[in-house]
Amino acid sequence: MAGILIIEDDVHVRGAVARALAGRGHDVITEATGMAGLEASIASDVDVVILDLGLPDVDGAEVLKMIRAVREIPIIVATARDDEREVVKLLDSGADDYVIKPFSAELLEARIRAVLRRGDRTDDPVQYAAGGLTVDL
Template identity: 50%
Template sequence: MSRILLIEDDPAVREGLQLALSRRGHAVHAVATGEQGLERLSGASPDVVVLDLMLPGIDGFEVCRRIRATGEAPIIMLTARSDDMDVVAGLEAGADDYVVKPVQPRVLEARIRAVLRRAGGETQRAGTERTEPERHGDLTIDRAGLVISRAGTPVRLAPTELRLLLELSRAPGRVLSRGQLLESVWEHGYLGDSRLVDACVQRLRSKIEDDPAVPVYVQTVRGFGYRFGPL
């Protein structure tokens, strides 16, 4: 049974999603404001956070940034429009995925199960990975321990950022399209869009590159996708 923190100010949406997810076997704690969500987060360890962007008081973007600054729980944001710039802003703030309102519980639950599989699957796979850390310039990737470091200093990555780096670095120099990354990292390429990949790449670059504008490790191959360097 997974623990879900639902932060949604609309009572009808909040109660409906809480009921639907509970019936699907999840333990759901639902709150109405960002302040309540952050308070709850500090006293509990949810497996997933489902976060509405448009909240009174502290909005969803700020809540997302604060969660990312202190924790690694996957974040699925709820947004009113799929083509809105809010989607990009939310992803850049640290969200792992998004669902467009009006929310279909079965779609949200599928996304929740996907992020839980990604987190659990990477941990299980770590035991079968090579035991010797890989060194790429000053970047070290320890697949067995799921530890990333630069010049000997650990780098804290969110689960999706870590999974993206591990996927890209499995074959340095190989170009992976956004579609391939959506399927291998997010596990729902047929439902996803390239903004998930691009925003996660930008977050990853901000943590492992000296100059994210001139990346060494996660390189763009214009018109095709991304590859891992240095070559």
């Protein structure tokens, strides 16, 4: 299963999400602040980041930009903020997905699978041949 970093300041939400994902076989790391989450995203070999926006030290939107500056890793924003303009802004800023709290563990895991599938796609060249003509795409 996937290695997942949860950056969430609410101890109850952080614990519930971590338990749910660990119970589904994922390796989970948790951090309560944006800076600790940024450090963990760099130092650890996680596959996905679950990022809250309302962090005590740095807004999650800034953490998103900082992680994006150093790593290409799927980031799912998980927050209570539901303003459509903010959702669009964060997706345009590099978030791979956005889920609004409250959400089920099943929904979050489906979104994790989806971002991981997109990352699994290879850009290997495709070759088409017809008769004596071969085209590499």
